[in-house]
Amino acid sequence: MPDSNAAGLRVVRSTVSKLMQCQEVKLYFASFDPLAVGFKDYYKKISKKMDLATVLRNVDAGRYSTPQQALEDVQRTFQNAIKYPRTHPTVKAAARKFLQWAQTSLARRIRAPPTAQTWKSYAFEIVSELETDHISDAVWFLEPVDRNLYGEYYKVIKEPMDYHTIKRRLKNGQITSLQDFARLMRLVTSNCIEYNK
Numbered sequence: 001m002p003d004s005n006a007a008g009l010r011v012v013r014s015t016v017s018k019l020m021q022c023q024e025v026k027l028y029f030a031s032f033d034p035l036a037v038g039f040k041d042y043y044k045k046i047s048k049k050m051d052l053a054t055v056l057r058n059v060d061a062g063r064y065s066t067p068q069q070a071l072e073d074v075q076r077t078f079q080n081a082i083k084y085p086r087t088h089p090t091v092k093a094a095a096r097k098f099l100q101w102a103q104t105s106l107a108r109r110i111r112a113p114p115t116a117q118t119w120k121s122y123a124f125e126i127v128s129e130l131e132t133d134h135i136s137d138a139v140w141f142l143e144p145v146d147r148n149l150y151g152e153y154y155k156v157i158k159e160p161m162d163y164h165t166i167k168r169r170l171k172n173g174q175i176t177s178l179q180d181f182a183r184l185m186r187l188v189t190s191n192c193i194e195y196n197k
Contacts, residue, residue: 008067008110013059015106015126016052016074021189022138024094025052029077045084050076067110074102105129119178120170126185127167138163141188156195161187 020030032051034042042049055073064070078099081087087095109122130138144162145153154160166184169175175184 005066009059009064009070011109012067012070012074012106013056015109016055018185019098019101020052020056025098028081028091028094029098039084039086041086042084046080048076048080050080052077071102071107071110074106075099078102119181120175123175123178123181124167124170127163127170130163131167141192153195157191159187159191161191163188 019025029052031053032049034046034049050073052074055070055077058064058073059070064073078095081095082092082099109125131142142163144160144165145157147154161184166175166181166188169184170181175181
């Protein structure tokens with residue numbers, strides 16, 4: 001597999017994994033069994049079932065030759081929800097929002113995966129994307145935890161992190177590699193898990 005395709009597939013995997021942390025995605029698009037929810041006519045209306053967990057499994061198993069193939073399945077996940085007549089209106093609305101995200105933001109990322117020269121602009125774009133409504137659960141991680149409200153948080157978490165802090169460090173040149181950026185992004189999630197376990 002050409003390096004550009006491998007890099008693009010890594011972008012798909014990383015981005016979709018982060019998207020699956022969103023509550024709407026967990027509920028509606030992460031894993032879907034139409035028969036389990038009583039959609040007995042689903043396969044008469046939808047030719048190819050897809051969900052995001054299947055996309056990640058396919059990436060890991062090497063079933064995609066190009067990131068565009070993976071992108072098509074990400075889009076299919078949301079297109080199926082829109083197309084199927086019995087999909088709840090709330091789910092259809094979420095599907096339209098995430099389909100737009102896949103067709104614009106994700107498509108742009110896989111066309112130009114990060115290189116040694118572009119990783120900083122790529123990282124900045126990711127953090128900026130999290131500040132929008134595309135991934136609504138990110139609002140909980142935008143700012144540092146309020147010390148006055150949750151003073152005990154700082155006794156449990158040794159290295160607090162949030163998306164605005166990461167963005168500021170990117171601007172100030174305090175993040176010097178893509179690996180460092182990835183570590184801080186993971187830290188936001190792992191801190192949340194550690195504090196709430």
